[in-house]
Structures are given as C-alpha cells and as structure tokens.
Amino acid sequence: MTxxxxxxxxxxLPLYSVADAARIVRVSPATxxxxxxxxRYPTREGARLxxxxxxxxxxxxxxxxxxxxxxxxxLSLLRGKKVQVNRIRSxxxxxxxxxxxxxxxADVDTHTDQVHxxxxxxxxxxxxxxxxxxxxPIVERYLTxxxxxxxxxxxxxxxxxxxxxxxxxxxxxxxxxxxxxRPLIARTNIETSAVAERFQAGESWTELADDFAVNEASIAExxxxxxxxxxxx
Numbered sequence: 272m273t274x275x276x277x278x279x280x281x282x283x284l285p286l287y288s289v290a291d292a293a294r295i296v297r298v299s300p301a302t303x304x305x306x307x308x309x310x311r312y313p314t315r316e317g318a319r320l321x322x323x324x325x326x327x328x329x330x331x332x333x334x335x336x337x338x339x340x341x342x343x344x345x346l347s348l349l350r351g352k353k354v355q356v357n358r359i360r361s362x363x364x365x366x367x368x369x370x371x372x373x374x375x376x377a378d379v380d381t382h383t384d385q386v387h388x389x390x391x392x393x394x395x396x397x398x399x400x401x402x403x404x405x406x407x408p409i410v411e412r413y414l415t416x417x418x419x420x421x422x423x424x425x426x427x428x429x430x431x432x433x434x435x436x437x438x439x440x441x442x443x444x445x446x447x448x449x450x451x452x453r454p455l456i457a458r459t460n461i462e463t464s465a466v467a468e469r470f471q472a473g474e475s476w477t478e479l480a481d482d483f484a485v486n487e488a489s490i491a492e493x494x495x496x497x498x499x500x501x502x503x504x
Contacts (some may be wrong), residue, residue: 273356280447281447281448281452282337282338282424282425282447282448283328283335283336283337283338283344284328284336284337284338284447284452285327285328285329285332285335285336286334286335286336286337286447286451286452287335287336287337287339287340287452288333288334288335289303289304289307289308289333289335291335292307292335292339292340292343294444294499294500295340295430295454295500296340296343296344296347296430296431297431297434297481297499298343298347298350299447301435303343303356304333305321306323306324306325306332306343306346307323307324307325307327307333307335307339307343308323308330309322309323314481322360324356324359324363325339325342325343325346325358325374325376326373326374327339329354336447337425337445337447337452338374338377338378338425339377340428340445340452341374341376341377341417341425341428342374342377344413344416344417344428344430344431345376345377345381345413345414346359346376346384347381348410348413349388352383352410354383354387354388354477358387358388359388361388362375362381362388362390363399364374364473365390366379366390370390375390377408377417377425378423378424378425379423379425380414381408381410381434382411383410396500412438413431413438413460416428416429416430416431416438416441417429426446426447426448427444427446428444428445429441429443429444429445429457430443430445430454430496432492432495432496432499435487438487439492441457441494442456442457442488442489442492442493443455443456443457443492443493443496444456444457444458447479450462454496454497456483456485456489456490456492456493457489459483459485461483461485461493463493463494463496463497464497466479466483466490466492466493466494466497467493467494467496467497467498470490470494476490476491476494481501
C-alpha cells in the first residue's frame, strides 16, 4: 500500500499556516507567531531571542501540524487564564524531560489554577511547577475538547466556537486523518467551508440540513464557525 504521508502520522504533517492556526484557536496572528517562531527584542546588551513555546512541524515554511494546533489550543487557555510564560516554559521543560515528548501541551493533559501548571503523571497529579492545589473546571472544559487515542495522543480536536469560558457545542471537529485536517461537521466528512459558501450564496439552514442530511444546529454552527474564521482573517 502506498505511503502517502512519507512515513509520518497525519497528525504530524505541516497542514496549517500561522494565520490558519491563529483563526482556529482564536488568538491574534502576531501573538501566535511569537509562540511558534519566537521573536527578537532589544536590550541594553543587544538583541535577545524570546524563544518559541511550541516546536512546530516545519519551521522553514512556518507551517504547523495538528499536534501543534492542539498545543496552541491548550496554550491559548493557559495564557487566557494569566499563567505566566516562565511557568509554562518550566512545566513544558519538565514534561519533555520526564515524559520524553516533544509536544508536552498536546501529549499530556494539563491543569491550571490560573497561576501554576500541573500534569497527570504516572496516574497521579504531579506538580510540574512547584505549585499548590489545582482549580480544574474551566480547564477541564478545554481538555474535553481534545479526543485522545489509546496511547493518550491527541487524535481529534473540537475547537472552541465562542469567546470566553463558554466554548460552544462540540459540533465542529478537526481530524488530521480526514480531509487533510480541515474543519468538519462532527461525525461527517462535510467541510464547514462548503456549508458556509452555500449559505452565503443564499441557501437556507433548512435546505442545507436536508441536502447534507444533518440537523440544522450543525449547519448553524458550521456557518458560525466559518464566519468567525473569516472575520479573524
């Protein structure tokens, strides 16, 4: 059988541009670019490098994988809850060393109390940044948007479709093994972009639901999701 992925798993292919990823995880492209490529900043001793927080699939072309997208989904939560960057760096270094993974924010569930980061490690909650008790509810809502395989690796992401702590229904999914990781209506092969284009052309939610054989709530969420993506472009 032909290996169309060149020996790589689909989740590790460079599928997304910085702009694509920024729209999906709902952060500004400038912020996301710093997270994945780093940036230089001036000091009295000369320019210094602010190191990237995520190791992306293809630094040369600045393209990101599905695994990177999951990392950014978690990172957007941590920064949104005002977790300090130095604590994120400390925790990710700890996890990389102890768990042997290049993608700690994707491969290990993280928990935060808005100040510190924790990880599930060997079946018990371990303090990755020398903190105290974790406050989980908001974080767990983010983590439930990541579906994992039997090894604990992310295989599907249900992106947030709302701002703030209300993340929206799990009606949109990104699966790197389907449609090259493009956003789909959950449990289908229907790309959200195809639904939105037909809606913009004048078809109603009812007509689209009948044609695609899904409920109107899924059509409405696909249109909403694509509208937000284009607004962020």
